[in-house]
Amino acid sequence: MTHAQRLANVRDDMRLQQLDAFIVPHDDEHLGEYIPPYAERLAWLTGFTGSAGAAVVLTGKAAVFVDGRYTVQVRHQCDAGLFEYRHLIQEPVLDYVLSELAAGSRVGFDPRLHSRGWFDAANKKLAARDLKLVPVGVNPIDKHWHDRPEPDIQPALLLSQDYSGQHSEAKRNRIAERLAANNIDAQLLTQAEPINWLLNIRGRDIPCLPAVLSFALLHNDGAVQLFAEPAKFNGLDLAGHSGHNVTLAPICELESALCALGQQGARVQLDPATANAWSSLVLEQAGAELVFADDPCMLPKACKNPVEVQGSRAAHLRDGAAVCRFLAWLDRRLAEPHPEREDEGTLADRLQALRAQAPEFVEASFSTISALGPNAAMCHYHHGNGTPRTLGQDAIYLVDSGGQYLDGTTDITRTVAVGEPNDEMRKLFTLVLRGHIDLACARFPAGTGGLQLDALARMPLWQQGYNFDHGTGHGVGHYLSVHEGPQRISPKGSTVPLTTGMIVSNEPGYYRENAFGIRCENLEVVQPAETDGDIPVFEFEHLTQVPFDRRLIDTAWLEARHIDWLNDYHAGVWEKISPQLTGGDLTWLERATRPL
Template sequence: MDIKSRIESLRSLMKERSIDAFIIPSSDNHGSEYVSDYFRVRQWISGFTGSAGTVVITEKEAHLWVDGRYFLQGEQQIQGTEYILERMGEPDVKTYTQWICDNVKTGGTVSFNGKVFTVSQLHDLEEAFQEKGIKTKPEEDIFDIIWKDRPTMPNKKIFIHEDSYAGKTVEEKLTLVKEEMKNINVNNLLLASLDDIAWLLNLRGGDVECNPVFLSYFLISDDKYILYVDKEKLNEKIINLLSIKSISIKDYNDIVSDLKLIKGNITFDPSKTNVWLKESINKEVNTIEKRNITTDLKARKNSVELKNIENAHIKDGIAMVKFIKWVKENVNNEEITEISAAEKLKKLRAEGEDFIDISFDTIAGYGPHGAIIHYKASEESSLKLQPKGLFLVDSGAQYLDGTTDITRTIALGELTEEEKEDYTLVLKGHLNLSTAIFLEGTPGCSLDVLARRALWSKGLDFKHGTGHGVGYLLNVHEGPQGIRRELNPIALEEGMIVSNEPGVYKADKHGVRIENLIAVQEKEKNDFGKFMCFKDLTLCPYELDAINISLLNEDEKSWLNDYHKKVLEKLSPYLLEDEVLWLKNATKEI
């Protein structure tokens, strides 16, 4: 079926069921950002492959909402279809709920798959539709009817993340959760987000590509712990281990019948819990909607995790140095494409001890493709690298001892003055954030301007967040913390890890992004309070050939030189002689 036929097949069902508009988000049953092939319904019906976006289809129109990361990609991928691209955040662009309000008749019906639509999303709809009397009608997964060759549900094996990596035992984590449940006076806790469950149980899986999680639910009910999962994913060792910890195992879909039986009250995260689950809870049970207890515990990495993560970044830095050296030395001698470069980088990372997988699909964009923020090369689009211009590579890995995420923009040869200035302005913002000192309790949104100030002074900006939280052998995007312009009141606390990744993107020209992972740590205490700072975890040289040194001040030069000394010191013991010589040149003082 082509895109037109897919849309028409949905419209036919909508007509049968008296549905005026159907909403298709990007998530799975667990509110996940990245999903397995089975859940890629929005991609199937629109052709848009980005990780975030929402489709709304009515009898006569089809619209796709994307954020600034995907403006260019979305425009390209829906060409030739009836879809209209809605650029979220742009002037005069309505949200999809506002658009539905304006385009669905009074008393009309709006539907969605209740298993992939979160409680928070439903609240937003109901509030927006109330005045006009538009009804919401959760449906079952009707795409099982119209998507004839739909992939099967993922069924990868689960493995144990040993305590030596995790830093805390499952018993210790469960005790912390139970204590907090007692503090807020709740009887039951429902976890539906996959990374929270994996973290809590010190287990990992492979149901979502690049994200070592497994499809499951977890229920704490008084003194009972129940994991709802496909038992085929568990080996005898895990089953016995869970039994010792008094954790029962039930089938994945048994969660619904059990939710009908709970008593007292229950708490769950409305942004991670689907409508299907909420509607299964007995109406006499009081529901408390709040962020998962585990989300905050997971975000603050313990001392063992932080030490392990530093080790993971040494391995990652080794791979990155080998990769950048290889690209620069061979771009003029052999055919290197965006795809073959990404494959080479994955191969180099796989040589590192305890490598599991990459942490997301590598973004390898040469020249104008670097301006597509979340670009993914295909056989049709993949460019051959040339010994000139900029090559943006955003990549990462999953190791048993941590998750990495790094972006380097590589000079492949001669650069224009514009390319150098753009690189240097991004670097200035990157350094300005990395060297920030801030009072305890400061949220990331209060620091965002530091990364943008140099760009704003030249009338430039970037349409994505400056920093996101990062998991620990978990999702590369993790909350609740972040650094972005939009208000997020979550304070940056000791042990949290965030990315530092400003950029600038010029369509049909080039893109620049520079990214390190940084850990929040205490700087000092004095009469004015506790002050915090960042520690750079990423170990990889910046691109000296792309810097306009005249735009850097003395403090920036000094920081850059000190960082490069650390990179050389940390990585040299693991490199071959010619690689050390190359790294010495790449980290020379400016």
């Protein structure tokens, strides 16, 4: 079925339901960033495969919305004859709907795929212009997606306290005490990551996200009702692992559990940013009193305990050795005849295979961005969406990749020379690297959020008239999602203070459409800094241990302090990674970490 036919089928269904518009987000019922294949409704309808976006189907036209990471990719994947391209930030979905529809129009949405916060804001905004927000019982895409994949049933993992650092009962009791103090009877949890963190479980339901897709109710006595596919826990002693007051039921029983709370008149807390509208409406209609507040698991999950931090260090040492072996092999391959036999796909496979040699490795932490030349200008490019570009025709190569290990999650980007970079490429790489160093060197008082630090990484580019259209840093989980909140570093980012144990990426970049892309990324963990002052101060400890490509550095664009930082960083990489390498790989590392 072509995308034109799919669009026509959705419009047929809209006419039956008397809808003038239908909104299609990139979300599943859990509203997490990563979704399983059976929930890829946006991709089925439009062809766009990015991790963030939306579409609006009107009776006579349609539009697809993406942020700055995907403005190039969307033009490659979506038919301009079917969809207009819109910037998700500059022209939000609801603004577009209001500009296109007349008063009295009906706007359809699937309440399971939108947050309660979105529902309340959208309802208010549309009603002010006499437009009606209409929940649909059956998503029209689901009606016509005849070859839709079935949900995969993968076994769950009970994560040892040797890795988690804290028993589930201690986590649950700490949060339950706060619920009780605020007269909350139960907390509704709908995203997989906080539930998996809370119960010390992991899964394989979604590629790259080691979590069991589930819902949960955490009661103010610490008891948890977990709603997940029971077959995933066959042969596992969940109660023995997470605590005797943890029960398991199929997801289909969630609605009755919500209704039961409503009939008791319970005060139920939920996060309007992460809980889907459907679950909150079920509670409300059943008689529950809703209390809106941030998910109480998010902040303690983000602040890694000492065991998790030490595990993350160990995972990065392992990961750094694998990436160094890959970069050493790549340089040797480029020196051989016919390096063009390698392409973006075979390069990504090689790196994955090297990571997989570690016994603690589970899977990639996201789909590897293996991008040569102009493909690197697409921030979230994936070679599987087209014909992989081959070595030999480009000056630089960008590889953004990571691993899920039992003791930590990694994410690293390196931009390396695979040809003859010109002076402008070297200048821009150095400006990006300079911004990376300036952020890495930051010391900041308690209470500082990532929003306040973002400009440090952009300033070298700004001063020369350049910028990049994505955040500078995202939070990273511990053997969980490679993207986590509430911490992040972005011009529109979080004001949540960065504090001990939070892991964030540091990844400024520069992208020139149809030409090249540059990004320098390490992961950092926030730690207390020693000072002579009288206020608490924090700093970053870099976790990632891989050299930056000296061949792309133009020292004319660096100050002495930047060169000192690079030399110190490379000396540390040599000290930590060299014991894991031998032969040609060790020789490569010695050259790559020589002082500037």
